[in-house]
Amino acid sequence: xxxxxxxxxxxxxxxxxxxxxxxxxxxxxxxxxxxxxxxxxxxxxxxxxxxxxxxxxxxxxxxxxxxxxxxxxxxxxxxxxxxxxxxxxxxxxxxxxxxxxxxxxxxxxxxxxxxxxxxxxxxxxxxxxxxxxxxxxxxxxxxxxxxxxxxxxxxxxxxxxxxxxxxxxxxxxxxxxxxxxxxxxxxxxxxxxxxxxxxxxxxxxxxxxxxxxxxxxxxxxxxxxxxxxxxxxxxxxxxxxxxxxxxxxxxxxxxxxxxxxxxxxxxxxxxxxxxxxxxxxxxxxxxxxxxxxxxxxxxxxxxxxxx
Amino acid sequence: xxxxxxxxxxxxxxxxxxxxxxxxxxxxxxxxxxxxxxxxxxxxxxxxxxxxxxxxxxxxxxxxxxxxxxxxxxxxxxxxxxxxxxxxxxxxxxxxxxxxxxxxxxxxxxxxxxxxxxxxxxxxxxxxxxxxxxxxxxxxxxxxxxxxxxxxxxxxxxxxxxxxxxxxxxxxxxxxxxxxxxxxxxxxxxxxxxxxxxxxxxxxxxxxxxxxxxxxxxxxxxxxxxxxxxxxxxxxxxxxxxxxxxxxxxxxxxxxxxxxxxxxxxxxxxxxxxxxxxxxxxxxxxxxxxxxxxxxxxxxxxxxxxx
Numbered sequence: 080x081x082x083x084x085x086x087x088x089x090x091x092x093x094x095x096x097x098x099x100x101x102x103x104x105x106x107x108x109x110x111x112x113x114x115x116x117x118x119x120x121x122x123x124x125x126x127x128x129x130x131x132x133x134x135x136x137x138x139x140x141x142x143x144x145x146x147x148x149x150x151x152x153x154x155x156x157x158x159x160x161x162x163x164x165x166x167x168x169x170x171x172x173x174x175x176x177x178x179x180x181x182x183x184x185x186x187x188x189x190x191x192x193x194x195x196x197x198x199x200x201x202x203x204x205x206x207x208x209x210x211x212x213x214x215x216x217x218x219x220x221x222x223x224x225x226x227x228x229x230x231x232x233x234x235x236x237x238x239x240x241x242x243x244x245x246x247x248x249x250x251x252x253x254x255x256x257x258x259x260x261x262x263x264x265x266x267x268x269x270x271x272x273x274x275x276x277x278x279x280x281x282x283x284x285x286x287x288x289x290x291x292x293x294x295x296x297x298x299x300x301x302x303x304x305x306x307x308x309x310x311x312x313x314x315x316x317x318x319x320x321x322x323x324x325x326x327x328x329x330x331x332x333x334x335x336x337x338x339x340x341x342x343x344x345x346x347x348x349x350x351x352x353x354x355x356x357x358x359x360x361x362x363x364x365x366x367x368x369x370x371x372x373x374x375x376x377x378x379x380x381x382x383x384x385x386x
Numbered sequence: 387x388x389x390x391x392x393x394x395x396x397x398x399x400x401x402x403x404x405x406x407x408x409x410x411x412x413x414x415x416x417x418x419x420x421x422x423x424x425x426x427x428x429x430x431x432x433x434x435x436x437x438x439x440x441x442x443x444x445x446x447x448x449x450x451x452x453x454x455x456x457x458x459x460x461x462x463x464x465x466x467x468x469x470x471x472x473x474x475x476x477x478x479x480x481x482x483x484x485x486x487x488x489x490x491x492x493x494x495x496x497x498x499x500x501x502x503x504x505x506x507x508x509x510x511x512x513x514x515x516x517x518x519x520x521x522x523x524x525x526x527x528x529x530x531x532x533x534x535x536x537x538x539x540x541x542x543x544x545x546x547x548x549x550x551x552x553x554x555x556x557x558x559x560x561x562x563x564x565x566x567x568x569x570x571x572x573x574x575x576x577x578x579x580x581x582x583x584x585x586x587x588x589x590x591x592x593x594x595x596x597x598x599x600x601x602x603x604x605x606x607x608x609x610x611x612x613x614x615x616x617x618x619x620x621x622x623x624x625x626x627x628x629x630x631x632x633x634x635x636x637x638x639x640x641x642x643x644x645x646x647x648x649x650x651x652x653x654x655x656x657x658x659x660x661x662x663x664x665x666x667x668x669x670x671x672x673x674x675x676x677x678x679x680x681x682x683x684x685x686x687x688x689x690x691x692x693x
Contacts, residue, residue, distance in 0.1 A: 153693035262693040292599055296644065327688055335687070336680035337603065340671040347693045364647040373643035380642070381634055386460035386569040386654045 081127040084109045084117040090212035090232040092162055096256035097130030099160045112209065114143045121260060122152045128260035135164065135254045137247075138187050140305045145319050148259070149277050149346055156275055156349030157266050158258035163251070166192050168243040169215055169226045169233055176242065179203045183214040184227035192227050195246040200225075215239065255354065265349075268325035271356045273302070275348035277319050278338055279309060286341075287318070293337035294322060297330040298365030317344075323359040325350040329370035330361075388434040391416045391424040397519035397539040399469055403563035404437030406467045419516065422454040428567055429459045435567035442471065442561045444554075445494050447612045452626050455566070456584050456653055463582055463656030464573050465565035470558070473499050475550040476522055476540055477532045483549065486510045490521040491534035499534050502553040507532075522546065562661065572656075575632035578663045580609070582655035584626050585645055586616060593648075594625070600644035601629060604637040605672030624651075630666040632657040636677035637668075 085097040087110020097108055109126055111117045117129040132141045148154060166188055170179065176199060183206040189196075196205060206223060208214040212235075214226035219236045226232070227246070233239050257275075266272075280286040294301055303321040324331040326347065339345045363369060379385045392404035394417020404415055416433055418424045424436040439448045455461060473495055477486065483506060490513040496503075503512060513530060515521040519542075521533035526543045533539070534553070540546050564582075573579075587593040601608055610628040631638040633654065646652045670676060686692045 155693045262690055264690045265688070289603060292603060296596060296599060296603065326684075332684050332688065336677070336684050339680040339683050340676045347687045349693070369647045370643070373646040376646050377633075377639050377643050380654045381572070381639065383569055383571045386462045386656075 080105050080107050082107045082109050082125070084111050084120045084126040084129040086114050086117055086131055086210070087111055088210060088212040088216070090215060090229065090235045091210050092164060092229050092231075092254055093130055093132055093256060094212070095229065095231050096132070096160050096162050096254070097258075099162070100130050100158050100256065100258040114141070115147045118144075118147045118154060118259060119151065121154060124261070128157075128258055130256055130258055132254050133159075133257045134303070135187060135252065137164075137191050137249050137252045140319070141187075142307065144257070145277075145305065145307055148348060149317060153262055153346060154259050155262050155265070155347065156257040156259050156351050158351050159255055159273065159354050160258075161253050161255050161354040164191070164247070164254050165230055165245050166211075166227050166247045167230050167233075167241045168246060169218060169228050169236075169239045170224060170242045171218060171221070171238055172240045174224060174242065176200060179224040181206055181223040182225040182227065183208050183217055183223045185209070185211045185214065188227045191247045191249065191252060194248040195243075196227075199243070199246075257349070258351075259349075265326065266351050268327050268350070269352045269356075271353050271358045272323075272325035272328075272350050273353045274322050274324055274326055274331055274350040275319070276322070276335070276338070277317050277344075277346045277348060278342040279315070279317050279344040280342050282315060289341060290318070290338060293334050293341065294320075297334045298362035299324060299330055299334055300359070319348075329367050330365040333370065387412050387414050389414045389416050389432070391418050391427045391433040391436040393421050393424055393438055393517070394418055395517060395519040395523070397522060397536065397542045398517050399471060399536050399538075399561055400437055400439055400563060401519070402536065402538050403439070403467050403469050403561070404565075406469070407437050407465050407563065407565040421448070421450045425451075425454045425461060425566060426458065428461055431568070435464075435565055437563055437565055439561050440466075440564045441610070442494060442498075442559065444471075444498050444556050444559045447626070448494075449614065451564070452584075452612065452614050455655060456624060460569055460653060461566050462569050462572070462654065463564040463566050463658050465658045466562055466580065466661050467565075468560050468562045468661040471498070471554065471561050472537055472552050473518075473534050473554045474537050474540075474548045475532050475553060476525060476535050476543075476546045477549045478525060478528070479545055479547045481531060481549065483507060486531040488513055488530040489532040489534065490515050490524055490530040492516070492518045492521065495534045498554045498556065498559060501555040502550075503534075506550070506553075564656070565658075566656075572633065573658050575634050575657070576659045576663075578660050578665045579630075579632035579635075579657055580660045581629050581631055581633055581638055581657045582626070583629070583642070583645070584624050584651075584653045584655060585649040586622070586624050586651040587649050589622060597625070597645060597648060600641050600648065601627075604641045605669035606631060606637055606641055607666070626655075636674050637672040640677065 211228035300323040393400040518535035607630040
């Protein structure tokens, strides 16, 4: 049975997401303490793959994941899933709102329930923990009075109950998770794929514009762009791009070769089916057929057969 | 001996240029009355090739050539030459400036000597003829008093003499000529080549910008752009582009496939050594090596061997 790492402990959203990402096969899930540890376990081949959060619709990118993906040996994403993020307040059975003097959670979770905390338990001291699940365990252990966590967390703790449901300031928040493994055969294209890459552009005027134009000229939709410091020096950034399409698509491959020629560093971070399975819209000039026809035309021109 | 058409009659700049373009082999030069006739003779295979003027440094493009190149069966340019254009005033021996009451030439030539005519023979009536050589013949026949023509024209007419030399308003004017034949094996790349194309862009916002970006993104220098009405309807234009490089160069071929996918009509009008033999400057990201390396990189990515 393949071992699959995830950002633990059990009972987190990542646990839930990794179960969804491995629904098709039997897997032994291995909770690890940080994203870095989970990805390094893949690199060191102690696990086959890992489930990690990459982006939250309210909080934005998960920096730890972006940084861990690009430091160390290459890894690629072969799947993604999107989970609705619902935050509940978990307490020991019988605890009332007015008895909460301390509340704990992961910083991302706390950021998403600030208003509720201020409105409902304004006097409570807010503590941060390494995960929502760890905060729940701390409630169970009697160390804090309440935890903001995933509904699923209560399953692991029989003595706890949900005191308040869906307390996020913004409802409908979702988090996107990637299923990451070492390079190898890529997932087949499905017509509804996403490709993730990171690039370090040369530090010169217009570099980013030219980089984005490599995509737009080929009719490629950019669904996300994020910059992170490269840590070499301030002012030098690594851009994380999510684009519609699969690297085996002619237009995507062609754009990637353009980026590769232009940029100091290009990393392919995977091509995988989009969680929502929405088909990629392709302009006629960017279709497989258009690429093939234009290539054949060029070969005829070069051979002197047509003009 | 191959027959080579040119825009006649003998004694014109095009005659001189076509001699330069055929200097490497024995050819029978066939003067024809119009550029259209010269190019159609190539299409109809009554001649092997034709020498035609394409651009003058003062007057701009030769519209008749651009239009004739793109109407009818495809033709390609396989060579170019650039001639300094010097205009002299030719008269019958013994004629003085004050005896000139009529002066004739080709409209392009007249346009380039306006100031001299106004300053030196302001009272003379200016007539237009089909070529500078025809104007000279008219002087020889006693039909007009003076002709503005190439110095070479006097060689064909023993009774004429040069009354004034180098009368162009702008000195150092040059005209570029193309050597045009039916599609076939292309000239080998020399590292100092030019490629001519014509494209009809789709009539939509940004179409021309995107078309030019296909070139600039690949580090291709555009040395000339000209628009001509397509004659279908007003507002729909055909663009004539001269770019640095040979169609066999990776960056040029790649750009052409981009134009082909994007534009309603793309015509390849030839790749040929530049007359001045100045080497094409290639940015590192646009080199043959960069194109090959990026392609190999993509193949490795697609095969799942690297990321």
